[in-house]
Amino acid sequence: MMKKTMIKIYALWMMACIFFAAVVNAAEINPVDLDTEVALVAREAEARLPIIMYHLVTEQGKYIGKYGIRPAELEADLLWLADNGYTTVVMADVINFVQRGAPLPEKPIVLTFDDGNRGDIEYVLPLLMQYDMKAVFSIIGEATDKYSRQRVKYPNAKYPNLAWCDVKTMHESGFCEIQSHGYNVHGKHGAGKKRGESTQAYHTRLVNDLQKLQEQCIKEISFTPTTFTYPLGIFSEGTQEVLEAVGFVASLSCQEGMNVLKPGDNEKLFRLHRSNRPSGVPIKALIDAMEK
Secondary structure, eight states, rough: OHHHHHHHHHHHHHHHHHHHHHHHHTTTTOOGOOSSSSHHHTOOOOEEOOOEEEOOOOOGGGOOSSSOOOOOHHHHHHHHHEEEEETEEEEEHOOOOHOOOOOSSSSSEEEEEEOOOOOIIIIIIHHHHHOOOOEEEEEEEEHHHHHHHHHHHOOOOOOOOOOHHHHHHHHHSSEEEOOOOOSSSSTOOOOOOOOTHHHHHHHHHHHHHHHHHHHHHHHHHOOOOEEEEGGGGGTTTTTTHHHHHHHHOEESOOOOOOOEEETGGGGGGBBBOEEEOOTTTTTTHHHHHOOO
16 A cells, blocks of 8 residues: 555656646746746837937027927926836846846836037936936047046136036936947947948957947946947948847847847847937927838
8 A cells, every 4th residue: 555655756756846847848948047926027019219319408599499398398208208107228227138038117218418519418417317317328428538637727618528527427427328329430330331341450440449438438437338229320241240249138229110129139239229309309209100
């Protein structure tokens, strides 16, 4: 009797082991890739992510247009987002969702500001703090170095771009995520290959340029950018290979449209779509256009 009972217990144990193994294999789950139980549930989740591209925020009328808006227009955008249930996220949040399954809010949105303009600290940061929102700022290394030197010589003068002391203030505020717009690839070729340039020369030039700003960010603000923002939206065959070699895990394009992201689809982090915010076109209209 005892022997039969032991045989039954062993058989049940074996069946349980086989069932558990089948469930794990069917789900194709690698526990090492998951940070939390929530991430397990989010593996099959899908996120629709609008990204808005701002440039200059200024009170100077001569710059208002396709790439310049007034602070009041930015404030109207933030108010609309707050009233309509949107939550601003930064690239760290987006990367964590795709790479690790960390959940995003129900209606996420990324606000990006290109070039590192003076208005970023003069107007944008105070508004972000007022409305408890976050944004991504892609700085140009050469301009930041240039105006940092100028600020040492003439500290009371006003300059068009941020200095490193401004970038540090923004970074430490907790409302601003600093990303890369390259050190000196903001000319007509952007991050693309120049005419007549060999592939090897192109790769070497771009690696050196991008790495220079990475090192400056580590030195000045103790932060390494994870995302590269294409100057003028220009890139070439092999550009992403260079970005990955430098250590970037995401990039922002100038192509308009909605981003649809899923955990595990890391390729979608590159060349994310953004919609430019010109003066006179409120953020609601941009998001409505993405949804069509």
